[in-house]
Amino acid sequence: MDLTANDVSKFLQVSEEAVLTWTKEGKVPSYQLSGEYRFNREEIEEWMLRQVNLDDLHIDPKEHPKGLQQFNLYRALHKGLVLKDVEGESKEELIRNSMEIISKQLEIDAEVLTNLLLDREKLMSTAINRGVAVPHAREFLLSSANDIVAVVHPKTPLEYGALDGEKVHTLFFLFACQDKRHLNLLAKIAFFCHQPENLEALKQKLDKRELLSSIKAWESNLNQLQPA
Numbered sequence: 001m002d003l004t005a006n007d008v009s010k011f012l013q014v015s016e017e018a019v020l021t022w023t024k025e026g027k028v029p030s031y032q033l034s035g036e037y038r039f040n041r042e043e044i045e046e047w048m049l050r051q052v053n054l055d056d057l058h059i060d061p062k063e064h065p066k067g068l069q070q071f072n073l074y075r076a077l078h079k080g081l082v083l084k085d086v087e088g089e090s091k092e093e094l095i096r097n098s099m100e101i102i103s104k105q106l107e108i109d110a111e112v113l114t115n116l117l118l119d120r121e122k123l124m125s126t127a128i129n130r131g132v133a134v135p136h137a138r139e140f141l142l143s144s145a146n147d148i149v150a151v152v153h154p155k156t157p158l159e160y161g162a163l164d165g166e167k168v169h170t171l172f173f174l175f176a177c178q179d180k181r182h183l184n185l186l187a188k189i190a191f192f193c194h195q196p197e198n199l200e201a202l203k204q205k206l207d208k209r210e211l212l213s214s215i216k217a218w219e220s221n222l223n224q225l226q227p228a
């Protein structure tokens with residue numbers, strides 16, 4: 001799937017000018033078509049997952065486009081679950097045990113979901129560093145009209161193949177109903193987990209009500225920072 005600079009700016013919630021600047025600096029994978037920059041969807045997804053230090057991009061919340069996907073992470077988690085102390089001594093076992101529960105919410109066979117998620121992990125770890133991972137299935141979209149995010153806390157932090165070497169304490173299982181919404185949510189989760197106060201909240205294993213409140217306040221603050 002080919003993306004324009006404008007598409008990428010919406011996923012990252014920054015200006016199109018910022019995306020073009022990063023592209024010219026070689027920070028974002030791209031190619032040129034008829035003199036214009038184009039972006040491969042899968043390369044952008046992997047690039048977002050691999051950002052070790054988002055500060056290198058100099059992202060300014062005041063640049064966020066007004067009204068873009070407001071509260072979409074809050075809504076997706078509201079439709080999903082928060083699971084604490086899920087058993088699993090390996091990535092595979094944790095994903096399998098999580099899907100035994102989450103699949104009922106999605107009304108999809110647990111084994112099918114597990115295999116899709118593990119196939120994605122074989123290509124590249126979905127850990128985004130700082131003890132967080134965002135497991136998702138490649139080329140899989142929900143047939144419903146709603147995106148769903150399920151947050152899982154393993155009973156014991158787990159080795160997950162993260163670039164920073166940290167064990168994972170929180171997993172955001174992401175299931176979107178549209179390709180572009182998938183990328184936008186992936187970027188939103190990465191930005192949320194980049195904030196130290198949000199990471200501390202995740203480590204406390206908040207229940208669903210508390211985590212929803214935290215995410216809603218964070219997304220609301222982003223919207224308030226947007227220019228009029």
